[in-house]
Amino acid sequence: MFSRPGLVVASLIISFVVITIVDADTTDPSPSVPAPAKGVTTKTVQEISLAPAVEVANNDDIDPTGNCLEEIKLHCDGFDVGEGALADCVSDLIAESEIREVESDTDPPSISDACREEVYQYKISRNTNINRNIPLAKACKVDAEKHCNITWFFGYKSGQIISCLRVAKDVLAPACAKQIFKLQVDAATDFRADPDLYQNCKDDAATLCEDVKFGGGRVQACLRDKRMQLSWGCEEQLFRQELENADDIRLSVRLYLLCIREKRKYCADVEPGAAKVKDCLEEHRNDDGFGDECREEVNKMIEARVREFRLDSRLRKTCKTDIYNMCAFLGEVDNLDIEDESVVRCLQDYMNEIQDSACRALVRKYKELAAEDIRFDVPLAEACFDDRQRLCANIPPGSARVFRCMIGNRDKLSPLCRATLFDEEIRFSENIDFQYPMKVACDKELQTYCKDVPHSEARAIRCLQDNKDDQDFGAECRRQVELYENEAATDYRLNYRLRKECRDDIELLCSSVCATEDGATCGGTVLRCLTERKEEIKRESCQKEVLYFEKMEVENFNNDVILAAACRDDVQTWCNNVESGEGRVHECLRAHRTNLSDACRREELLLEEQEAENVELRPGLLRICRSERRAFCNNVSPGQARVFRCLAEKISDPDFGEECRMEITNKLLRRQANWKLDPTLRKACRTSVSTLCATEDAANSEEGLVYKCLANHYMDLDDGCQKELGRAVHMAFFVWTEGAILTSDCDEDVKKLCLSVRPNMANTPGAVGQCLAGQLEESTTANSTAPRLSDKCSALVDVAEPPNMKQAFEASLTVALLQSQLSAVEATTGLTMLQRDNHGNAQALTLTGWTALLGIASMVLLVLWGINYAYRQYRGVPEQAGYTLVVKGKGGR
Numbered sequence: 001m002f003s004r005p006g007l008v009v010a011s012l013i014i015s016f017v018v019i020t021i022v023d024a025d026t027t028d029p030s031p032s033v034p035a036p037a038k039g040v041t042t043k044t045v046q047e048i049s050l051a052p053a054v055e056v057a058n059n060d061d062i063d064p065t066g067n068c069l070e071e072i073k074l075h076c077d078g079f080d081v082g083e084g085a086l087a088d089c090v091s092d093l094i095a096e097s098e099i100r101e102v103e104s105d106t107d108p109p110s111i112s113d114a115c116r117e118e119v120y121q122y123k124i125s126r127n128t129n130i131n132r133n134i135p136l137a138k139a140c141k142v143d144a145e146k147h148c149n150i151t152w153f154f155g156y157k158s159g160q161i162i163s164c165l166r167v168a169k170d171v172l173a174p175a176c177a178k179q180i181f182k183l184q185v186d187a188a189t190d191f192r193a194d195p196d197l198y199q200n201c202k203d204d205a206a207t208l209c210e211d212v213k214f215g216g217g218r219v220q221a222c223l224r225d226k227r228m229q230l231s232w233g234c235e236e237q238l239f240r241q242e243l244e245n246a247d248d249i250r251l252s253v254r255l256y257l258l259c260i261r262e263k264r265k266y267c268a269d270v271e272p273g274a275a276k277v278k279d280c281l282e283e284h285r286n287d288d289g290f291g292d293e294c295r296e297e298v299n300k301m302i303e304a305r306v307r308e309f310r311l312d313s314r315l316r317k318t319c320k321t322d323i324y325n326m327c328a329f330l331g332e333v334d335n336l337d338i339e340d341e342s343v344v345r346c347l348q349d350y351m352n353e354i355q356d357s358a359c360r361a362l363v364r365k366y367k368e369l370a371a372e373d374i375r376f377d378v379p380l381a382e383a384c385f386d387d388r389q390r391l392c393a394n395i396p397p398g399s400a401r402v403f404r405c406m407i408g409n410r411d412k413l414s415p416l417c418r419a420t421l422f423d424e425e426i427r428f429s430e431n432i433d434f435q436y437p438m439k440v441a442c443d444k445e446l447q448t449y450c451k452d453v454p455h456s457e458a459r460a461i462r463c464l465q466d467n468k469d470d471q472d473f474g475a476e477c478r479r480q481v482e483l484y485e486n487e488a489a490t491d492y493r494l495n496y497r498l499r500k501e502c503r504d505d506i507e508l509l510c511s512s513v514c515a516t517e518d519g520a521t522c523g524g525t526v527l528r529c530l531t532e533r534k535e536e537i538k539r540e541s542c543q544k545e546v547l548y549f550e551k552m553e554v555e556n557f558n559n560d561v562i563l564a565a566a567c568r569d570d571v572q573t574w575c576n577n578v579e580s581g582e583g584r585v586h587e588c589l590r591a592h593r594t595n596l597s598d599a600c601r602r603e604e605l606l607l608e609e610q611e612a613e614n615v616e617l618r619p620g621l622l623r624i625c626r627s628e629r630r631a632f633c634n635n636v637s638p639g640q641a642r643v644f645r646c647l648a649e650k651i652s653d654p655d656f657g658e659e660c661r662m663e664i665t666n667k668l669l670r671r672q673a674n675w676k677l678d679p680t681l682r683k684a685c686r687t688s689v690s691t692l693c694a695t696e697d698a699a700n701s702e703e704g705l706v707y708k709c710l711a712n713h714y715m716d717l718d719d720g721c722q723k724e725l726g727r728a729v730h731m732a733f734f735v736w737t738e739g740a741i742l743t744s745d746c747d748e749d750v751k752k753l754c755l756s757v758r759p760n761m762a763n764t765p766g767a768v769g770q771c772l773a774g775q776l777e778e779s780t781t782a783n784s785t786a787p788r789l790s791d792k793c794s795a796l797v798d799v800a801e802p803p804n805m806k807q808a809f810e811a812s813l814t815v816a817l818l819q820s821q822l823s824a825v826e827a828t829t830g831l832t833m834l835q836r837d838n839h840g841n842a843q844a845l846t847l848t849g850w851t852a853l854l855g856i857a858s859m860v861l862l863v864l865w866g867i868n869y870a871y872r873q874y875r876g877v878p879e880q881a882g883y884t885l886v887v888k889g890k891g892g893r
Contacts, residue, residue, distance in 0.1 A: 047137035048144050051130050060134040062087045062122050068115040083134050098216050123186040123193045130161045140176035159195035188251045191219045201234035217253030246311045249277040259294035306376045309343045319359040326350045371434040374402040384417035400436040419519030429496040432460045442477035458496040489559040491521040502542040524561030554617045557585040567600035583619040612677045615643035625660040641679045652765040665735045672742035675706040685721040704741040730800040733769030746793035772797045
């Protein structure tokens with residue numbers, strides 16, 4: 001293994017092999033050194049023996065009487081001639097003039113073109129031989145001998161010692177490093193001051209940048225803008241200079257000049273070096289007041305970094321081990337032979353597996369940049385170059401605008417662009433930091449609702465989803481969250497959490513549903529498959545994610561892609577002014593059910609079936625019945641319609657809210673139209689329907705045909721189906737309303753036998769059902785003169801389960817019998833066994849000692865009597881003469 005100095009020497013050997021091959025026919029690759037003017041003093045200098053001796057004019061300075069005479073008189077009076085003192089003074093004036101020219105708020109120092117060129121030529125000549133630069137040669141004598149003694153191998157070549165010291169700048173003595181930095185500033189200012197760059201790029205510059213003024217880093221900027229047209233040698237040397245200058249903004253001359261205002265405003269306390277000022281400018285580039293020219297130059301810097309990871313020294317150094325381990329980058333990281341954007345892409349793909357936290361943070365930043373601006377996403381920018389020009393040419397880059405434009409034109413994209421775009425969407429779905437518009441719009445909400453929620457694994461996104469209906473949630477943030485949901489609904493792969501948790505179940509249950517190519521989305525087909533087969537899903541975490549997606553569907557119709565496509569015209573016609581969210585569009589469509597197209601009506605019915613399974617999928621009911629659910633069904637877990645069933649059983653409670661009662665009643669009435677809207681019935685009677693009522697089911701009517709068919713074949717049903725059908729019919733009578741689908745056969749009986757006695761009976765849940773049950777029981781009693789129910793109504797009431805009131809009556813009868821017996825015991829023994837109110841009515845039972853034993857014995861006798869009574873009723877044993885037994889017969893009615 002090489003030591004650090006050894007690596008420097010090895011790098012120089014490799015680079016000089018390249019240079020030697022390129023310049024095999026060139027005797028002097030550097031610009032010609034001007035001869036000293038007549039009368040100018042010269043001397044021979046050879047501070048460093050590795051380089052040839054040279055003749056130096058003016059003790060290594062510009063001619064004080066030459067083209068810069070006026071400038072020296074005005075601004076450099078008192079400077080001694082020699083060792084570049086005058087040249088440095090005028091160079092500072094030139095730099096100041098460039099800055100003031102950019103700032104355009106003060107007059108720049110007047111520097112003639114002739115003076116500028118004289119200073120440039122002086123700097124150029126200095127870089128051909130280290131001995132021409134006396135301060136550099138003195139400061140770097142030891143370092144040159146230590147790190148750059150390579151002339152014995154290839155012989156001396158113009159500028160090679162200086163080139164070697166530039167490569168070794170990190171290990172140089174401070175005095176030497178300071179002089180090398182000044183040299184780098186000169187080379188960055190004028191490309192001619194870098195012998196290797198000049199030799200390889202002079203022809204390209206003459207052809208491509210002939211009208212570009214020397215100085216100010218202008219030629220290098222021009223060459224970078226036309227990189228695709230450069231010769232191989234020029235491109236390599238241009239990148240080499242970029243790499244050497246990457247850490248210090250002062251060496252990125254165009255960036256420094258164009259951003260001097262912003263540097264002073266936003267980064268005044270940031271010291272140059274280690275790319276700190278560049279990072280500061282990058283962080284603030286989207287702030288209000290940030291100049292457009294500076295922003296564009298910063299964006300160019302970022303684009304160069306994402307295309308070549310080595311231009312970010314921190315990434316190059318911090319991620320070196322991870323690059324080797326994960327990205328199979330087998331060459332030396334500082335090798336200049338290639339520009340490889342695939343390394344940045346590789347690090348992004350494996351970001352969560354990166355061990356070094358500093359490296360992971362840098363990679364996350366690059367991924368955020370890629371999600372913000374297509375120019376920073378190299379694979380997408382290259383794959384979609386033509387598509388972008390064709391479809392989004394007027395969309396300025398930044399703020400994910402081009403990204404959103406291409407998503408909006410997905411169907412018009414070329415196959416390669418569409419596939420690459422979809423891949424990027426999948427990559428960006430994992431973290432809100434990669435959802436640029438949503439992250440910006442939701443900055444306040446993230447702090448308010450999700451402050452301690454990690455951004456990875458889509459957890460912060462889920463947090464925003466969970467809180468988006470809060471009244472203090474910002475409108476723009478809510479809009480961005482809804483847009484995210486709409487997009488995630490187009491393909492399960494864009495729903496990060498569901499894709500991760502359901503990977504195995506999708507492979508098992510839905511692998512054949514979607515086999516898209518070229519980046520086409522599945523269009524909700526896999527999501528539909530999961531919701532339809534959710535009972536077969538094995539992984540609990542997948543079940544939870546599917547339920548969450550169902551909540552998205554019922555809340556916003558756009559999140560059900562298949563339904564939205566089927567109902568687009570219907571929504572436009574009937575619900576155009578209805579705001580999406582909280583299930584409002586679905587409610588509107590169902591209110592116009594009879595007017596809907598067949599496809600839309602079918603999709604809405606499928607969604608209703610899903611909603612019936614779980615109260616969490618009924619946003620309107622949840623909103624209206626929030627208090628009642630908490631009061632009456634707080635311990636009932638959702639699923640299998642348990643919460644809805646609990647609420648339905650409690651609607652007769654005096655404390656039950658009227659609005660919720662009406663909502664539950666309407667849902668129960670709606671169930672009567674279609675048997676599939678009753679989940680427990682649907683499950684229990686699936687086989688019976690397919691056997692006995694297939695024709696009615698195939699009709700897909702909204703007239704309760706399957707219910708009526710099942711009632712007609714009641715005795716042919718299995719026990720489970722009988723029980724659920726009885727419950728369903730019982731609940732239909734519980735909320736009887738004239739004209740209701742399932743109970744309409746009893747409307748005349750209700751009016752004649754029930755409402756005629758108590759006109760307000762229909763306002764009490766369950767009262768009509770109790771009345772009909774009583775009428776049925778009386779009509780079966782021998783010698784009864786009570787009016788009889790019609791045959792159809794009688795059959796329907798007979799199917800229904802006994803009403804709760806009848807059960808309560810039988811219970812109260814038992815209690816009354818017990819009370820009578822205990823009163824008799826009191827009269828006989830004189831013991832107090834019943835507590836009574838002021839009116840003498842029994843309120844409670846008090847049993848102590850042997851009276852407790854007596855009371856228990858009485859209760860046992862009552863229980864035995866009840867069992868005997870139930871048995872006799874079951875076996876049909878007559879209680880008295882003249883009793884007529886009614887038994888349900890098999891077959892249809």
